[in-house]
Amino acid sequence: MSVLVYVENWDGKFKKLSFELVSFASETAKMMNSSVIVLSIGKVEDSELKKLGDYGAGRVLALENELLATLDSQAYSNAIAEIVLKTGSKVVILSNNNTGKALAPRLSVRLKAGVGSGVSKLPLSTDPFVVYKRTYSGNAFARVEIRSPVKILTLAQNTFHLTETPGNAVIEKIELPEEITGSTKVLDTKKQSGKILLTDADIVVSGGRGMKSPDNWGPLLELADALGGATACSRPVSDEGWRPHEEHTGQTGKIIAPNLYLAVGISGATQHLAGVSSSKYIVAINTDKDAPIFEAAQYGIVGDAMKVLPKLVDALKKR
Ligand SMILES: Cc1cc2nc3c(=O)[nH]c(=O)nc-3n(C[C@H](O)[C@H](O)[C@H](O)COP(=O)(O)OP(=O)(O)OC[C@H]3O[C@@H](n4cnc5c(N)ncnc54)[C@H](O)[C@@H]3O)c2cc1C
DSSP states (O other): OOEEEEEOEETTEEOHHHHHHHHHHHHHHHHTTOOEEEEEESOOOHHHHHGGGGGTOSEEEEEOOGGGSSOOHHHHHHHHHHHHHHHTOSEEEEESSHHHHHHHHHHHHHHTOEEEEEEOSSOSEETTEEEEEEETTTTEEEEEEEOSSSEEEEEOTTOSOOOOOOOOOEEEEEOOOTTOOOSOOOOOOOOOOSSOOGGGOSEEEEEOGGGOSGGGGHHHHHHHHHHTOEEEEOHHHHHTTSSOGGGBBSTTSBOOOOSEEEEESOOOOHHHHHHHTTOSEEEEEESOTTOTHHHHOSEEEESOHHHHHHHHHHHHHHO
C-alpha cells in the first residue's frame, strides 16, 4: 500500500522538485496510513540519497545501470512499472515536467492506472481518491476521481511546500529488473554547464518578442548575471531560435515559481502566464501600458527595454 515517488537528479544532485515530490508523497502517505518509497535512478552518492529522509522518505531505492544512463522514457517506464509491481505501491508520484509528462502516460498503460496530471494540492480524499488539479492553462481547477487500483499523480512544479521531517531513510541499492529495454539508444548528450537550473532559480530574467532580435539579448543576460539569476523566454522567442528551447516557459514549456520573475518585452498571454504565475513577484518591462502582463505583475515599468535594461544593469553595478 506504499506511495512510490520517482525523484530526478542533475549530475548526482537532487533537483529542488525532488524534495517537493518527497514532501508531497509523505503527506499523501500520511493520509493513507502508508509509507513512502523513493526511487532514484542514476549515479547519486549515499550522502545525497540520505537527504531524501529529511523530507519523509522511509526507503530509498537507488538504481544505477548503464541502460538507464540517459533518459529513455520507454526503458525508464518499463523499469519504474516493474518496481511499482514489486513494491506493491498503490500511488505513483512524478513531477509534471517534461520527464513526468513523458513517463506518466506510459506507466498508465503498463499499470492500467488512472492519471491525475498537474495536481497542485494534496488529494482531497483518498477513499474515494480525489485530486485537485489545474486545467485550461491554470485558468480553471478540476476535481478528478481516480478509480483504478494504482493511481499516478504528476505534481505541478513549485506548488507544494518543502516539509522537513527529520528522518533516517534506509538506502537500498537495487538491480535493474530483467528484460528492460528501450527502442532507442542515445549516442551523445550535451549538458548545460555552469548555468543556474531554470526550475530551481530564485531570480529569472525573461525576454519576449519585444526584444526584437537575438542581437539585443546582451543587456538582458548582463542583468541576469548581475542579479545571479537564470534566463528564460517566451515561446515565440525559442520558436524563432533566438534562445534555446530549454528556456521557454509557459503552458508548453517549463513551469517555474521564482521569487522574482522579470518579464521583458513579454505581452503576458495566458499560455505564458500558465508557466510563471506562481512567481512571488513579477516585474514587467513593456512599452504598452495596457499589456496583460501588467495585470499579473506587482511592479511595472512602461518603457523601451533597450533603454531600461542598460539603466538597470548600471544601477546594479553601482550598488
Ligand atoms: C497551444 C498554445 C500554447 C502556447 N504555449 C506557450 C508557452 O508555453 N509559452 C509562451 O510564452 N507562449 C505560448 N503560446 C503563445 C502565446 O499565445 C503568445 O503568442 C506568446 O506568449 C507571446 O509571446 P511574447 O509575449 O514574447 O510576444 P508578443 O505577444 O508579440 O508580445 C511582445 C510584447 O513586447 C512588447 N514590446 C514591444 N517592443 C518593446 C520594447 N522595445 N520594449 C519593451 N516591450 C516591448 C509589446 O508591447 C508586447 O506586449 C502558446 C500558444 C498556443 C496557441
